[in-house]
Amino acid sequence: MLLTIPSSWSGGVRPGRGAALLSRCHHREARARRRASSQAIPSTQQVVASSLTSLDDSIVVVGGGPAGLATAVALQAVGLPAVVLERQGELSTSGTALGLWTNAWRALDALQAAEPLREQHLLVAEVELCRSNGRRLRSFSLGECEGGPHEFRGVRRSQLLQALADRLAPGTLHLGSPVEAVRATATGASIQLGGGDRQSVHCLAVVGAEGRGSAAGAALGRRAPRYVGQTAIRGIAVYPGGVPCNSIRQIWGRGPRAGMYPISDTELYWFVVFDVRADAPIPPTAEDVRQEALQTVAGWEWGAADVIQRTPEESLVRSRVSDRWDVPLGSRTGAVTLAGDALHPMTPNLGQGGCTALEDAVVLGRLLKEKGLPALLEQPLAGGRRGAALQLISQAFQDYERERARRCLPITVRSFAMGALLQLPLPPVVAARDFFVERLFSPSHFLDHAAYDCQELELLASRLPEYHKIVGVDLSEGMIELAHQRIDKLGLRGRVEAQVGDAASLDFQGLAGVVSVFGLQQIPEPQAVLANWTRALGPRGVMAVCYWGKDVENEGPWKQLMDLTVNTRPQEDWEAGIPGEVLKQVSVAGQRGAVQQGAEVVQDCRPAHTMSWPSVEEFWEHGEEHMAQLKREFMKTYPDPSVPLSHKPYARLLVLRRLAAAL
Numbered sequence: 001m002l003l004t005i006p007s008s009w010s011g012g013v014r015p016g017r018g019a020a021l022l023s024r025c026h027h028r029e030a031r032a033r034r035r036a037s038s039q040a041i042p043s044t045q046q047v048v049a050s051s052l053t054s055l056d057d058s059i060v061v062v063g064g065g066p067a068g069l070a071t072a073v074a075l076q077a078v079g080l081p082a083v084v085l086e087r088q089g090e091l092s093t094s095g096t097a098l099g100l101w102t103n104a105w106r107a108l109d110a111l112q113a114a115e116p117l118r119e120q121h122l123l124v125a126e127v128e129l130c131r132s133n134g135r136r137l138r139s140f141s142l143g144e145c146e147g148g149p150h151e152f153r154g155v156r157r158s159q160l161l162q163a164l165a166d167r168l169a170p171g172t173l174h175l176g177s178p179v180e181a182v183r184a185t186a187t188g189a190s191i192q193l194g195g196g197d198r199q200s201v202h203c204l205a206v207v208g209a210e211g212r213g214s215a216a217g218a219a220l221g222r223r224a225p226r227y228v229g230q231t232a233i234r235g236i237a238v239y240p241g242g243v244p245c246n247s248i249r250q251i252w253g254r255g256p257r258a259g260m261y262p263i264s265d266t267e268l269y270w271f272v273v274f275d276v277r278a279d280a281p282i283p284p285t286a287e288d289v290r291q292e293a294l295q296t297v298a299g300w301e302w303g304a305a306d307v308i309q310r311t312p313e314e315s316l317v318r319s320r321v322s323d324r325w326d327v328p329l330g331s332r333t334g335a336v337t338l339a340g341d342a343l344h345p346m347t348p349n350l351g352q353g354g355c356t357a358l359e360d361a362v363v364l365g366r367l368l369k370e371k372g373l374p375a376l377l378e379q380p381l382a383g384g385r386r387g388a389a390l391q392l393i394s395q396a397f398q399d400y401e402r403e404r405a406r407r408c409l410p411i412t413v414r415s416f417a418m419g420a421l422l423q424l425p426l427p428p429v430v431a432a433r434d435f436f437v438e439r440l441f442s443p444s445h446f447l448d449h450a451a452y453d454c455q456e457l458e459l460l461a462s463r464l465p466e467y468h469k470i471v472g473v474d475l476s477e478g479m480i481e482l483a484h485q486r487i488d489k490l491g492l493r494g495r496v497e498a499q500v501g502d503a504a505s506l507d508f509q510g511l512a513g514v515v516s517v518f519g520l521q522q523i524p525e526p527q528a529v530l531a532n533w534t535r536a537l538g539p540r541g542v543m544a545v546c547y548w549g550k551d552v553e554n555e556g557p558w559k560q561l562m563d564l565t566v567n568t569r570p571q572e573d574w575e576a577g578i579p580g581e582v583l584k585q586v587s588v589a590g591q592r593g594a595v596q597q598g599a600e601v602v603q604d605c606r607p608a609h610t611m612s613w614p615s616v617e618e619f620w621e622h623g624e625e626h627m628a629q630l631k632r633e634f635m636k637t638y639p640d641p642s643v644p645l646s647h648k649p650y651a652r653l654l655v656l657r658r659l660a661a662a663l
Helices: 015-026 030-038 066-079 100-112 117-118 157-165 215-219 286-296 304-309 353-370 384-422 427-440 456-463 476-487 526-535 557-564 580-586 616-620 630-638
Strands: 003-004 059-062 082-085 096-099 128-132 136-139 155-157 180-186 188-193 199-202 204-209 226-238 248-252 259-261 267-275 317-323 336-338 469-474 496-500 511-517 537-547 599-605 611-613 644-646 652-658
Touching: 015 286, 059 066, 059 188, 066 082, 066 157, 096 100, 096 157, 096 188, 096 304, 096 353, 100 353, 136 427, 155 157, 155 456, 155 599, 180 215, 180 336, 180 616, 188 204, 204 317, 226 304, 226 384, 259 304, 267 286, 267 304, 286 304, 317 384, 336 384, 353 384, 384 427, 469 476, 476 496, 511 526, 511 580, 526 537, 526 580, 526 652, 537 599, 557 644, 580 599
Parallel strands: 003 469, 003 511, 059 082, 059 204, 128 248, 204 336, 469 496, 511 537
Antiparallel strands: 096 155, 128 136, 180 188, 188 199, 226 267, 226 317, 248 259, 259 267, 537 652, 599 652, 611 644
């Protein structure tokens, strides 16, 4: 049994968080090795015939973009052999940035690729809806949107690719490997490589993730995406002295639209969308593309022209906007499926193309794991075992495509409708749009489409043997009821349960694991509590506890608060004796001096996570409102409380393992 303790007495039961944190800490060295391997890949690496002759039992992912790399990471995470074939000779540095919303960060957390990206890119928490004439129609915080807490960061596409590539096992990514055709076979799938010899290679299955012109999509009979009549120009403007916009800013004209948001202290992503006939000529040079964008926003306020002027030519990208509305009909067979834009191309109006591609990866890995494919592949696929594997793959691919259609088709339709309505140039429509947004619009459902997680709890349950049970404990009956609703929604009743109880004194024995995240500092007598949790473990059971200790920051806002309250808070060192006294309490003397099931320290470290706030004022709003005097003193420590705020507090992660009885 795995027992989980909520992150706080008022928090929900989140078993997956503790497990993910423990896994990240344990695999730090492995990540470093993967990173070194990935960065060592030469940009001119080519795949030769001999290197692709052993793919018979591998899943081939076609395409080295975000969807393809994420898919390979997810497959390897559940124990499946995956190979990525990328047409280009290097990881792509083209493209600009992707806006990653809450659902994308949850997927990246599941893939253990989120942290380096969070450190590299700004957290943005404010939205502005503006008219091109300089009038602000509405502004709101992401905190006003239901389904939170929400997270948004603009991420450079090249850095997203690198973060995902760092999670791959050495030898996974094959560059300079164009795939010209894909077909399902009776024994798996076959890919035909481009190049001189047009080599045909057999594999177990194929996931086409090479975008809207997917060869795998053609093999499945998918229609080409349809042009919706709009074209987008994107770029990244450079402001060495600091970006002029710290929000997600949408600018609406009479027809055309623009937008911008910061991705770093000195870089501002922007876009312009406008209607263009399908047969209109394409600007031949990057400077012509810039002039087209400038003409679209001529006379606009909000710095629309300035960001275009400040964009290097190599950062300018022009593309036609297209989508496809797919409804899976009937059943399908075969070992070929799709991910990302190849599966569900959508317009960018909701910013969900890249986000749902990351979701695809996690969901596909989970479904293949649930079908039992990793366990089956532990032995050679000889005789009937290969047929059994292909049957599992076919069933998983069918379930995956149906699940993703239920998720992505409504987003695709809504995204198209939003773009079409916002760009209607008719004056009465524009006036009605502006009146509604300014007077009637509520942001509560603005991010409903981003309130999706990749089922961390289900992932945790799928990765533990079925005989393991997961139990969450909370003092609040209301939180336990919410946990039951989540368990039922995920269909995990029987594997997972939640119960009212005092986590400080567990009444369990023989647990395989205990996980507690950011709750220990709120519990009286933490040493005794840790000893109780450790004694509840069975032999070789593991306890992982992460909490805020006494030395959270050496500098930053939390350090300021600690200094301001040094004379008004208890000074006893509640961390004293952790873990030493805990180990003594657990290792008690038995008959004839025998030590009965002591414990050992597996890990004692201080993981840190960068936290960013739109302003010092916004940071304070997360504190207690009645502490008005403390707030005034705190604000005095910052000359300008309106500036963005980032800090990196250190938690403490303690992992203990119960020992077998020493006689």
